[in-house]
Amino acid sequence: MVKITDVARHAGVSPSTVSYVLSGKRSISAETRQRVEQSIRTLGYRPHAGARALASSRSNVLALVMPLRSGIHLPVQMQFAASVVTAARTYDHDVLLVTQEEGEDGLRRVTDSALVDGLVVMDIQMQDARIPLLRSLHLPSVLIGFPAEAAGLTCIDLDFTATGEACVDHLAQLGHRCVALLGSPPEVYARGTGFARRTAAGFTSAARRHGINATVVPVAPGRAAAQETVERLLHRYPGLSAVVVHNEPALGPLLEAFQRAGMRVPEDLSVVALCPDELAENAVVPVSSIAIPAAEVGERSVELLMSKLARGPESVPDATLLPPRLTPRASTAPRRPDSLPTAS
Amino acid sequence: MVKITDVARHAGVSPSTVSYVLSGKRSISAETRQRVEQSIRTLGYRPHAGARALASSRSNVLALVMPLRSGIHLPVQMQFAASVVTAARTYDHDVLLVTQEEGEDGLRRVTDSALVDGLVVMDIQMQDARIPLLRSLHLPSVLIGFPAEAAGLTCIDLDFTATGEACVDHLAQLGHRCVALLGSPPEVYARGTGFARRTAAGFTSAARRHGINATVVPVAPGRAAAQETVERLLHRYPGLSAVVVHNEPALGPLLEAFQRAGMRVPEDLSVVALCPDELAENAVVPVSSIAIPAAEVGERSVELLMSKLARGPESVPDATLLPPRLTPRASTAPRRPDSLPTAS
DNA sequence: TTGAAAGCGCTAACAC
DNA sequence: GTGTTAGCGCTTTCAA
Numbered sequence: 001m002v003k004i005t006d007v008a009r010h011a012g013v014s015p016s017t018v019s020y021v022l023s024g025k026r027s028i029s030a031e032t033r034q035r036v037e038q039s040i041r042t043l044g045y046r047p048h049a050g051a052r053a054l055a056s057s058r059s060n061v062l063a064l065v066m067p068l069r070s071g072i073h074l075p076v077q078m079q080f081a082a083s084v085v086t087a088a089r090t091y092d093h094d095v096l097l098v099t100q101e102e103g104e105d106g107l108r109r110v111t112d113s114a115l116v117d118g119l120v121v122m123d124i125q126m127q128d129a130r131i132p133l134l135r136s137l138h139l140p141s142v143l144i145g146f147p148a149e150a151a152g153l154t155c156i157d158l159d160f161t162a163t164g165e166a167c168v169d170h171l172a173q174l175g176h177r178c179v180a181l182l183g184s185p186p187e188v189y190a191r192g193t194g195f196a197r198r199t200a201a202g203f204t205s206a207a208r209r210h211g212i213n214a215t216v217v218p219v220a221p222g223r224a225a226a227q228e229t230v231e232r233l234l235h236r237y238p239g240l241s242a243v244v245v246h247n248e249p250a251l252g253p254l255l256e257a258f259q260r261a262g263m264r265v266p267e268d269l270s271v272v273a274l275c276p277d278e279l280a281e282n283a284v285v286p287v288s289s290i291a292i293p294a295a296e297v298g299e300r301s302v303e304l305l306m307s308k309l310a311r312g313p314e315s316v317p318d319a320t321l322l323p324p325r326l327t328p329r330a331s332t333a334p335r336r337p338d339s340l341p342t343a344s
Numbered sequence: 345m346v347k348i349t350d351v352a353r354h355a356g357v358s359p360s361t362v363s364y365v366l367s368g369k370r371s372i373s374a375e376t377r378q379r380v381e382q383s384i385r386t387l388g389y390r391p392h393a394g395a396r397a398l399a400s401s402r403s404n405v406l407a408l409v410m411p412l413r414s415g416i417h418l419p420v421q422m423q424f425a426a427s428v429v430t431a432a433r434t435y436d437h438d439v440l441l442v443t444q445e446e447g448e449d450g451l452r453r454v455t456d457s458a459l460v461d462g463l464v465v466m467d468i469q470m471q472d473a474r475i476p477l478l479r480s481l482h483l484p485s486v487l488i489g490f491p492a493e494a495a496g497l498t499c500i501d502l503d504f505t506a507t508g509e510a511c512v513d514h515l516a517q518l519g520h521r522c523v524a525l526l527g528s529p530p531e532v533y534a535r536g537t538g539f540a541r542r543t544a545a546g547f548t549s550a551a552r553r554h555g556i557n558a559t560v561v562p563v564a565p566g567r568a569a570a571q572e573t574v575e576r577l578l579h580r581y582p583g584l585s586a587v588v589v590h591n592e593p594a595l596g597p598l599l600e601a602f603q604r605a606g607m608r609v610p611e612d613l614s615v616v617a618l619c620p621d622e623l624a625e626n627a628v629v630p631v632s633s634i635a636i637p638a639a640e641v642g643e644r645s646v647e648l649l650m651s652k653l654a655r656g657p658e659s660v661p662d663a664t665l666l667p668p669r670l671t672p673r674a675s676t677a678p679r680r681p682d683s684l685p686t687a688s
Numbered sequence: 689t690t691g692a693a694a695g696c697g698c699t700a701a702c703a704c
Numbered sequence: 705g706t707g708t709t710a711g712c713g714c715t716t717t718c719a720a
Contacts, residue, residue, distance in 0.1 A: 013706075014706065014707045016706075016708080016709090017705090017706060017707075026705080027705070028706085029705060029706090032705080032706080051712090054711095054712045054714085055711080056712085057712075
């Protein structure tokens with residue numbers, strides 16, 4: 001194994017100079033730098049990670065805590081992991097994979113042993129058992145998603161309020177005057193789950209702004225529930241010409257139910273969904289949609305973490321909300337003049 | 345931070361004793377051990393990973409090299425990653441995520457810097473550019489899949505020969521006497537790709553053993569090609585009553601083509617596929633299938649790596665082939681007596 | 689069965 | 705702008 005003293009000898013300098021050339025933590029004359037860099041290259045020197053970590057109390061590794069069991073959203077998760085790894089490499093860091101299942105012990109372990117310099121924690125729940133630990137840690141962390149009590153934590157996610165608004169804006173622009181948000185199961189709203197409420201709030205306020213008739217309807221799981229929801233909805237709002245679906249597993253069943261009710265998409269009904277692009281593209285009718293920007297979330301979360309690492313926790317905002325991007329597909333079209341909404 | 349000397353003092357022993365209690369590398373009197381373990385617990389001691397790595401030249405981390413871009417097989421990949429991480433934890437190791445895209449440089453980096461003790465490399469190609477490097481490395485590695493030249497490497501994968509055989513055995517048992525293997529695109533066979541050839545070999549030899557009429561047909565990509573392949577096949581083998589599909593993307597189109605040709609599954613045609621369970625379950629007709637045993641591959645690959653680490657490279661076989669497990673679903677049924685094969 | 693002490697390879701004062 | 709050197713916290717001889 002070639003070590004720093006070998007490089008130093010080869011370049012005719014001291015070990016510290018080699019170290020400083022590598023870290024850039026003090027100025028080095030151009031010619032010395034050249035010589036050292038050349039020696040590093042010809043000797044194929046790579047600093048010993050453990051030694052470096054011990055001496056500098058920096059491992060240059062960050063933990064990515066993610067659910068590895070969950071069967072849903074895999075493409076999104078992978079995209080996310082990929083962008084975290086890629087972004088980390090950009091900052092000369094590696095990524096240690098920690099499973100959600102290890103829970104707080106996992107965090108403790110990688111943290112107490114100084115294995116990692118910081119944490120990116122995915123899949124944050126409203127009431128997340130790890131939050132207190134994360135708060136007490138002296139290591140910086142970035143959370144994907146917002147817990148109920150987010151003050152003092154660095155969180156990042158899609159801006160769901162803006163997302164709800166964007167959906168309505170899109171539909172309003174197409175002339176729709178009566179819209180519904182088909183959302184999560186009732187208990188999700190009851191629980192006060194953040195993203196569901198925020199989407200609904202954005203949806204509602206944008207509708208008000210546009211002077212549009214709007215309603216929010218929870219959708220219980222299952223094909224039957226979807227069918228029933230649609231029937232009731234159409235009965236109650238005969239003028240309905242557009243819906244926003246914020247309930248991934250229900251998207252297919254809902255589309256089917258509308259079709260069965262004689263509503264063609266997009267001729268009779270425009271549909272916007274909040275779901276992964278893959279799902280939207282492969283629906284019976286390709287669905288206009290807004291997806292969680294997984295790659296961007298990953299990249300930004302690493303940037304936030306690196307900033308905290310380099311410039312302290314005050315250097316980043318508590319919350320960063322990524323703007324939604326709506327991809328128009330075949331499921332949204334201008335409202336047909338004959339499908340006027342009934343007076344609200 | 346609590347360090348080993350703190351524990352030593354607290355327990356009234358020397359640092360080395362604490363170290364030995366932790367590593368078990370020399371015998372400790374029961375009462376000393378008790379005392380030390382108690383001190384460790386009350387102080388919440390966790391060895392510093394870097395210091396340990398430096399002193400012992402073992403990082404207790406292994407690299408998982410996987411493709412993070414690929415859009416296919418995600419569930420399988422995730423399952424695999426999950427089982428690698430879980431198995432690694434079993435051996436008190438952590439997992440560093442390295443992307444396929446980093447290629448040989450990535451391997452060099454984590455390897456030369458002593459970041460990891462060994463490597464699990466997924467998605468090995470027949471002609472894999474990383475093989476020479478992997479060979480020259482002094483670190484142990486385990487490859488998922490078999491390259492063209494596998495001698496001296498530790499490789500693990502599903503036993504594709506046995507898989508081809510198992511499919512035929514299943515069909516023969518159901519009374520089928522004329523079967524076809526609908527395989528990969530022609531160029532895959534031309535390239536001599538290992539798993540494709542091995543499956544075909546197993547298929548053919550089992551058919552011979554059973555005295556069954558068998559043919560192997562490559563399937564080009566695309567819906568049209570599938571349709572054409574089916575038409576030609578049925579024309580040429582009017583007595584065909586069962587097929588094995590070893591071509592994931594073609595499965596759907598092939599099923600459709602058979603249906604269009606008037607062959608109902610399983611009444612007129614039994615179908616076995618080699619694909620992820622998820623795909624098999626969600627096909628038009630749930631398809632009897634053999635899946636790559638991702639979780640098992642992951643677990644076993646870690647076991648192999650740990651064995652090489654602990655007992656040397658000679659302690660493990662070069663090749664480990666996992667036995668196929670066929671899951672019967674609705675797509676296979678006894679041959680109908682009236683659909684007798686024509687004399688071959 | 690246990691302790692003392694010499695490093696492991698690097699970084700970061702401190703000195704010039 | 706560069707060199708000297710004292711650790712970083714642990715493991716592992718060597719010695720008892």
